[in-house]
Amino acid sequence: xxxxxxxxxxxxxxxxxxxxxxxxxxxxxxxxxxxxxxxxxxxxxxxxxxxxxxxxxxxxxxxxxxxxxxxxxxxxxxxxxxxxxxxxxxxxxxxxxxxxxxxxxxxx
Amino acid sequence: xxxxxxxxxxxxxxxxxxxxxxxxxxxxxxxxxxxxxxxxxxxxxxxxxxxxxxxxxxxxxxxxxxxxxxxxxxxxxxxxxxxxxxxxxxxxxxxxxxxxxxxxxxxxxxxxxxxxxxx
Numbered sequence: 001x002x003x004x005x006x007x008x009x010x011x012x013x014x015x016x017x018x019x020x021x022x023x024x025x026x027x028x029x030x031x032x033x034x035x036x037x038x039x040x041x042x043x044x045x046x047x048x049x050x051x052x053x054x055x056x057x058x059x060x061x062x063x064x065x066x067x068x069x070x071x072x073x074x075x076x077x078x079x080x081x082x083x084x085x086x087x088x089x090x091x092x093x094x095x096x097x098x099x100x101x102x103x104x105x106x107x108x
Numbered sequence: 109x110x111x112x113x114x115x116x117x118x119x120x121x122x123x124x125x126x127x128x129x130x131x132x133x134x135x136x137x138x139x140x141x142x143x144x145x146x147x148x149x150x151x152x153x154x155x156x157x158x159x160x161x162x163x164x165x166x167x168x169x170x171x172x173x174x175x176x177x178x179x180x181x182x183x184x185x186x187x188x189x190x191x192x193x194x195x196x197x198x199x200x201x202x203x204x205x206x207x208x209x210x211x212x213x214x215x216x217x218x219x220x221x222x223x224x225x226x227x
Contacts, residue, residue: 034207034215043203044153046215055215087153091208095167097143097155 002026004088006100012108019075021103023088028068032092035064035073038102039084047086048073075105083107110134110216112204117221124194124225130187130204130218138182141165143207144189147220148200157189158208172198194225 003026013019023033031051036044046055048064051071061076075082088100116128130142144157157178158167166178177190187204201220 032210034210043205043217043219045217049215050210053210056212089153089207091210094208095155095158096169097158097207099153099155101152 001096002029002090002093002098004090004098004100006086006088006103008103009101010104010106012106013078014108015078015080017078019073019078019082019105021073021075021086021105023066023071023073023100025069025071025090027093029090029092031067032090033064033066033071034089034091035062036087036089037082037084038087044087078105080107110213112206112216112218114202114204114218114221117202117223119224119226120194121227122195122225125190125192126194126223128189128191128202128221128223130189132185132187132204135213135216137185140206141208142180142187143205144176144178144187145203145205145207145217146198146200146223147203148197150197154200155207159187191223194223196225199223199225 005024007022033051035048038044047058047062052064063074065072085102085104087102111133113131141160145155156169156172159178175193179188203217203220205217
């Protein structure tokens with residue numbers, strides 16, 4: 001089973017700042033990594049698929065990078081609606097499909 | 109517009125059973141493999157089952173193998189999860205989701221249905 005480790009667990013930033021979230025895989029997942037955003041009481045929403053591709057309707061301030069075992073989600077300039085929990089998920093070697101434990105992005 | 113709508117959750121005693129449903133609309137359901145994912149306070153997001161478009165391939169997480177059964181009815185655009193021998197640790201929000209394939213127009217989740225296992 002591929003384990004995904006996200007860091008930091010919590011990130012405290014202000015609107016307008018740049019956010020950098022990390023996801024590390026226990027073995028290579030090539031580029032088969034997705035990022036999701038989840039707000040309270042809502043389902044996760046796909047932001048990035050296959051490491052670098054923005055999903056339909058996702059603003060350009062969200063970008064993904066990385067391959068192999070190290071991945072980054074960057075939000076270039078935080079908007080108030082971006083404060084949420086972010087998860088990574090791999091689909092390279094499954095079953096099982098696996099998720100990271102999440103990074104909570106909170107307002108400083 | 110893609111829609112995935114889960115139903116069937118509720119309160120059940122340990123050892124009991126529930127059947128979840130997921131109604132799909134807005135895409136060619138019969139061409140998509142689908143998944144069940146749950147979210148619990150203890151384990152976060154946990155994938156629990158995948159069923160291929162034709163039901164020929166079905167996978168389960170070890171935590172539910174032998175207790176849960178996935179099925180689908182492509183004529184009704186519906187996905188099902190039969191949950192037997194429920195345990196306290198099965199408590200959580202259950203989502204149907206398209207998370208095993210990449211590409212444009214993929215990656216949708218339902219709104220979830222809450223399952224509570226308690227005596």
